[in-house]
Amino acid sequence: MKRSVALLIALVFGIGAVGIAVAQTPTPAPAPAPAPATTPAPTQKPADAKPKPAEMKMKAKNAQGTVKSASPDSVVVAGKEKAKDTEWTFAVDSKTAIRKSGKAITAADLKPGDQVQVRYMDHEGKATAVAIQVKPGANAAKSTAPPAEKK
Numbered sequence: 001m002k003r004s005v006a007l008l009i010a011l012v013f014g015i016g017a018v019g020i021a022v023a024q025t026p027t028p029a030p031a032p033a034p035a036p037a038t039t040p041a042p043t044q045k046p047a048d049a050k051p052k053p054a055e056m057k058m059k060a061k062n063a064q065g066t067v068k069s070a071s072p073d074s075v076v077v078a079g080k081e082k083a084k085d086t087e088w089t090f091a092v093d094s095k096t097a098i099r100k101s102g103k104a105i106t107a108a109d110l111k112p113g114d115q116v117q118v119r120y121m122d123h124e125g126k127a128t129a130v131a132i133q134v135k136p137g138a139n140a141a142k143s144t145a146p147p148a149e150k151k
Contacts, residue, residue: 060130063088064117070110075129077118090120090129100134110134 065079068087078087092098092107099105100114110116115135120127 060119060121062117062119064115067110067112067114067116069112070107072106072108075107075110075116075118075132077116088118088120088127090118090127090132091123092129092132096129096132098129098132098134101136105134107132 063077063079063081065077065088068076068078070076073092075090075092076087077090078085080086096107097104098107098110100109110132117133117135118129119131120129122128
């Protein structure tokens with residue numbers, strides 16, 4: 001009886017030692033299977049593409065207000081954000097679409113007092129205008145004199 005108990009303990013100990021040794025042996029990573037040379041890789045449709053983290057941060061935002069000043073490379077707009085008066089300075093580049101009465105204009109054509117709606121993106125800590133739309137009749141509404149008649 002003592003002998004069978006000792007044999008059983010030795011057997012359990014041996015199995016445990018082998019199990020530990022197997023568990024510590026590193027398993028080589030399986031090599032990736034090469035793709036057949038005749039089958040082209042499937043192309044991913046843009047709709048299926050997941051946005052990259054940097055693209056997810058770059059969502060377009062909107063602001064609206066009155067032009068305070070404009071130059072060929074920037075526009076300063078005063079408006080309200082969350083019921084507080086605020087002022088934005090938007091960078092303008094060759095990709096910025098600026099429209100007034102359906103016609104393309106430049107940032108230099110913007111005048112102080114123009115009512116605008118700006119679609120912009122934060123790019124490297126700078127608000128860059130993607131599109132600026134001048135609201136029709138914004139400056140005309142400030143004028144109290146009736147329009148002159150042509151004869």
